[in-house]
Amino acid sequence: MDYHEMVDLLKERFPEAIQGYKIFRGELTIDVDVRSLLPVCAFLKEEAPFRMDVLTDLAGLDYGPDASPRFGVSYQLTSTVNLFRMRVKTAFDEGTEVASVTGIWKSALWVEREAWEMFGINFVNHPDLRKLLLSDDMEGYPMRKDFPTKGFHYEEPYKV
């Protein structure tokens, strides 16, 4: 089954949710409406011909303060059954609730925490949404495009 047939199958099943797709360097990327993320992911995990049983990676994205929609999340999926990889992407504006996929793939536990602390992406129904790599008193979301690499107040000594 080639990529186009797979996308057609998904479009048939979720006519509203699939917003588009792209094939670049042999990789399939599907754009999904943020509201239907959870059912699409559950479908991709369980159903043939997908059976994406591993969430290999999850990346937060920030398209810049002027972009609309500004934020995105990219899910890199792997099927160990069908030897196949694909990417699911979703885009949304600040404050939008993004359903956590930790119920489907446990590997999302830490990467969602990271995307939350780095970009301020609001994951809902995550069992343990705390800071992961940053310290608890860190303010702001450092991976956002409007956050300077040096940081704010970098010239002040660290308060102990």
Add this chain to the structure above:
Amino acid sequence: MAETKYMTVNMGPQHPATHGVLRLLLELDGEYIVKTTPIIGHLHRGVEKLAEERTYHQFIPFTDRLDYTAGMNNNLSYVMAVEKLLGIEVPKRAQYIRVVLAELQRIAAHLIWLGTHALDIGAMTVLFYTFRERETVINILEHVSGARLTPSFMRIGGLAADVPENFETLVMDFVEKFPECIDGYETLLTKNPIWLQRTKGIGILSKEDALNYGVTGPVLRGSGVKWDIRKKFPYSSYEDFDFEIPVGSTGDVYDRYLVRLEEMRQSTRIIKQAITNMPSGEVLADDPRVCLPSKDKVYNDIDALIRHFKIESAGFEAPEGEVFFSAENPKGELGFYVVSDGSNMPFRIKIRNPSYFNLAALPKMIEGSLIADVVTVIGSIDIVLGEIDK
């Protein structure tokens, strides 16, 4: 009935057996672990943020400093991600040399793991033997790249230079005698009753959990999943070589130990085949947009000098798009998700760091086991905090 109270113990971040700055909050019921909370990020350097204001070439040295026990493999994974984005074909000789270097580095990384893992459990002797062999490997890598731990030897499109003349004999001498050394380590550990008691049935991770937690590398294979990126999605000519993927059955610490030992044997097989069938030719792709001209040309040809200056200062512009490439590292699957907006710097780089995903499964592995086994299990998943904290 008296109320049950659990004791909370803090382990780390300065603890010799946590292999870096890892802190664990352990909730204990007597000697047994009820809940574990890993606290990471003490070594966070914001590598992904730094990547966004550097050209593609300038990010290569940062990758060495992720998993500092496997610099070559990190380089390889990153440059291949960028090559995929650009659509560059790397010369066959460069691909073979990359395989030899990556497998040598895998052996070196596994030797560090074996020595420190055994040391954690109390078998001190093994460390001296593994570091003796590791020194040979590191000397070869130093001979090739000039650096022991942070080679930065791979370039986008190939390699920084061809290997020195006596490289092949050095490597062949090592791989001829190395399988005997592995047998030597095995006589110290594999049937040692204390080793068996400390590792068998400890830190079990089932096949289903391993996949669900996104665990990769020897930890996944120890749980019985025959999954190796080198076989499943071959890259850099790995399809040319004949090698086996070792798998475990129960998914305990002992299985992971056996898997890694066998991986070292398979690595020597791959290196032998690559050296024997080493093609001749160039080691850098013929792509003037991306690859630096040779020093000889830079000194004698004005066009090459201009091109050298342009690539060094402004870099090159990558096509708009996004790719994910991952390679099999000693620790597991190291992937780079590179998003390009068409400029000379990456728009976003997300590192899929294997130790991070493997460590996320640690609470599951040590649930209900004894506190003395925590060190054993941490050793068996072979973490490097430089990579976890990014």
